[in-house]
Amino acid sequence: MKILIAYATRYGSTKVVATWMADHLRTRDDVENVDVCPVAAVCADLGDYTHIILGSPLYDDDLLPEMREFIDKRDPEFSGKPLAVFGVALHELGEGLYGNPDGGLAYFNRFFYYLPVKPIYSRFLGGALYPERLNKEDYKLVKEFFELHGQSEIPFVQELNKKETQEFVDKFLQLAAVKERLQKRIQKKKGD
Numbered sequence: 001m002k003i004l005i006a007y008a009t010r011y012g013s014t015k016v017v018a019t020w021m022a023d024h025l026r027t028r029d030d031v032e033n034v035d036v037c038p039v040a041a042v043c044a045d046l047g048d049y050t051h052i053i054l055g056s057p058l059y060d061d062d063l064l065p066e067m068r069e070f071i072d073k074r075d076p077e078f079s080g081k082p083l084a085v086f087g088v089a090l091h092e093l094g095e096g097l098y099g100n101p102d103g104g105l106a107y108f109n110r111f112f113y114y115l116p117v118k119p120i121y122s123r124f125l126g127g128a129l130y131p132e133r134l135n136k137e138d139y140k141l142v143k144e145f146f147e148l149h150g151q152s153e154i155p156f157v158q159e160l161n162k163k164e165t166q167e168f169v170d171k172f173l174q175l176a177a178v179k180e181r182l183q184k185r186i187q188k189k190k191g192d
């Protein structure tokens with residue numbers, strides 16, 4: 001298997017998640033190669049990959065714009081490949097989505113409804129919030145959010161979870177293998 005993990009990030013936590021995924025995939029005997037890079041830097045022909053994983057943090061209930069652009073530009077190249085999508089979010093801000101596999105798939109299908117391929121696996125994973133890293137605009141937005149919820153300061157939040165990221169990629173490859181077996185069986189039946 002040759003796997004691409006393409007991610008978008010503003011403050012680095014999605015890069016951490018993507019890197020943990022790649023590290024874990026590289027320990028598997030059935031994985032030949034893993035490339036992990038920001039979406040803006042993906043110039044290789046996606047035809048070289050057998051599996052694709054896309055990841056973006058959630059900002060104001062949306063993907064980062066560079067991920068949306070990547071999907072818009074490169075969508076025909078996803079065709080015929082198992083695709084997984086992960087969102088990075090915070091429990092408090094992404095209530096109902098974070099940690100909920102069905103919430104993740106339903107949520108992400110909004111972005112994929114026009115694609116030739118739907119993600120076969122999708123969920124939200126824990127991220128992090130570093131108040132000192134936020135730019136002025138984000139700081140203001142997040143401060144307002146926490147003030148509305150009775151907190152005068154933006155808390156440091158750390159929900160990054162390595163085990164969760166490893167489970168995500170293992171589950172994806174497991175589902176991709178099931179799909180491949182089913183497709184082979186269907187093709188064989190058609191040929192009979």
Ligand SMILES: Cc1cc2nc3c(=O)[nH]c(=O)nc-3n(C[C@H](O)[C@H](O)[C@H](O)COP(=O)(O)O)c2cc1C
Binds near residue numbers: 014059062
């Ligand atoms: C301005 C702003 C808006 C956010 N909006 C959401 C949101 O709508 N839902 C959510 O679950 N998390 C939200 N978050 C939390 C981020 O998704 C979380 O901090 C994530 O780990 C950031 O990823 P990054 O470090 O890769 O940029 C928001 C964070 C900021 C700073």
